Amino acid sequence: MKAQLRNQVAAFFLLLPAAAVLVALPAAAVAQQAAPEVQSLQVASDGGLDAGSRLQFTVEGTPRAQASVRIQGIQRNIPLREVSRGVYAGDYTIKRQDRIDESSPIRATLRARNRSVSANYSFPAGIAGQQVAVAPFGGLKIERFSVAPVDRIEPGAELRFALNGTAGGVAEFDIPGVINNVPMREVRPGVYEGAYTIRRLDNLTPSRPIVATLRAGDRSVTTNLTQPLTADAKPPVIRNLSPRDGEAVLDRKATSVSATFDDAGGVGVDPKSVRILLSGRDVTASSQITPQFFTYRADLPLGRYTVDVTARDMAGNAVRETWRFDIVSPVGAAPTTVPLQVTSHANNAVVEGSPVQVRGRTAPGALVDVKVSAIAALAGLFGVNQEVLSQRVQADGNGNFSFGFAPQLPLPGTRYEVTMVAHLGDRTAESKLVLFQRQN
Numbered sequence: 001m002k003a004q005l006r007n008q009v010a011a012f013f014l015l016l017p018a019a020a021v022l023v024a025l026p027a028a029a030v031a032q033q034a035a036p037e038v039q040s041l042q043v044a045s046d047g048g049l050d051a052g053s054r055l056q057f058t059v060e061g062t063p064r065a066q067a068s069v070r071i072q073g074i075q076r077n078i079p080l081r082e083v084s085r086g087v088y089a090g091d092y093t094i095k096r097q098d099r100i101d102e103s104s105p106i107r108a109t110l111r112a113r114n115r116s117v118s119a120n121y122s123f124p125a126g127i128a129g130q131q132v133a134v135a136p137f138g139g140l141k142i143e144r145f146s147v148a149p150v151d152r153i154e155p156g157a158e159l160r161f162a163l164n165g166t167a168g169g170v171a172e173f174d175i176p177g178v179i180n181n182v183p184m185r186e187v188r189p190g191v192y193e194g195a196y197t198i199r200r201l202d203n204l205t206p207s208r209p210i211v212a213t214l215r216a217g218d219r220s221v222t223t224n225l226t227q228p229l230t231a232d233a234k235p236p237v238i239r240n241l242s243p244r245d246g247e248a249v250l251d252r253k254a255t256s257v258s259a260t261f262d263d264a265g266g267v268g269v270d271p272k273s274v275r276i277l278l279s280g281r282d283v284t285a286s287s288q289i290t291p292q293f294f295t296y297r298a299d300l301p302l303g304r305y306t307v308d309v310t311a312r313d314m315a316g317n318a319v320r321e322t323w324r325f326d327i328v329s330p331v332g333a334a335p336t337t338v339p340l341q342v343t344s345h346a347n348n349a350v351v352e353g354s355p356v357q358v359r360g361r362t363a364p365g366a367l368v369d370v371k372v373s374a375i376a377a378l379a380g381l382f383g384v385n386q387e388v389l390s391q392r393v394q395a396d397g398n399g400n401f402s403f404g405f406a407p408q409l410p411l412p413g414t415r416y417e418v419t420m421v422a423h424l425g426d427r428t429a430e431s432k433l434v435l436f437q438r439q440n
């Protein structure tokens with residue numbers, strides 16, 4: 001009977017502390033740091049207290065502490081992790097050898113600054129046999145999974161999530177690669193809430209999926225968050241135009257037309273919204289398009305070309321950029337510039353790691369001034385522009401030159417903007433290369 005009941009029972013309890021056991025302090029102690037505080041304990045079960053049931057714990061108290069739960073009859077502490085400021089969560093699956101019942105005391109402990117505090121709790125009467133109505137097979141569902149948008153994705157920002165679905169279940173959400181199994185509390189029948197505070201080293205990009213799960217017995221349903229995390233009111237910017245506006249490009253095979261999308265602090269560009277017109281001809285389908293850049297390559301005949309690019313970010317903010325360039329013949333052209341070409345990387349190429357080695361070709365003996373900037377694209381680092389390299393190199397007798405750079409933090413998604421200016425006598429040439437650090 002218990003085995004059948006376990007798959008049909010889902011209980012959610014807010015337990016009130018029976019007593020608090022604080023660390024004893026000497027009577028004469030003065031100016032001591034305050035002891036940590038345990039404020040509340042919540043426990044959720046998907047099958048009462050039978051073997052195989054999963055218990056989920058949420059403790060609220062002093063932030064930045066070490067938290068654990070101990071239940072009499074279980075032979076180890078159950079560690080909890082801080083999922084948001086002052087909120088600790090963990091879970092435990094009841095084993096056959098465990099000896100717990102409704103009378104088993106629960107002790108929650110917080111340790112911080114070499115001090116600790118414990119609070120004793122007790123299961124309410126009826127937890128082992130209490131039944132909560134669960135939707136029939138096929139009725140378990142998530143109707144809506146949402147987030148309260150924040151101004152910026154940065155360390156310390158709290159993401160507050162809400163889930164609407166079948167009542168009496170156990171809900172949680174995952175941010176893959178950042179944190180998993182963050183519990184959500186059922187604040188009203190069918191309404192679950194949970195939160196997560198972004199940490200400094202979290203790789204939380206706007207495009208990273210966030211997944212909610214709702215369980216009842218042995219069944220579960222999941223859904224992805226489709227709403228942007230930020231209240232994005234600023235449109236993206238199109239940068240690093242290539243060829244540059246007004247540039248005269250010598251006739252050669254496979255001319256590359258490209259640019260980068262910069263939505264720093266926003267939710268990112270939607271690749272499906274990008275439209276590229278080259279002198280009125282739609283070349284979108286023939287272009288490589290990502291949330292970070294687009295590139296179109298083709299053999300273009302001599303003449304003047306107009307590039308018209310439109311795009312929207314995930315919040316619907318629109319941007320448009322138009323520029324012109326010319327494809328000209330080298331025959332009869334006055335040598336007013338020195339040749340300058342990158343031979344190791346295509347524009348908007350993805351680099352695997354660090355250091356990055358760049359090779360190029362210019363006039364024999366020419367001097368090349370190189371500057372490399374890194375623009376971070378991770379949570380909390382939007383808009384950070386770090387100069388990675390400033391160097392002058394000289395081409396050899398065949399016009400070949402090279403240089404390398406090694407950013408201090410080669411973070412996934414970082415954009416590297418490489419500017420090169422070649423000098424030979426009174427002739428100069430400028431070229432720009434954009435590279436991206438591979439995303440994990």
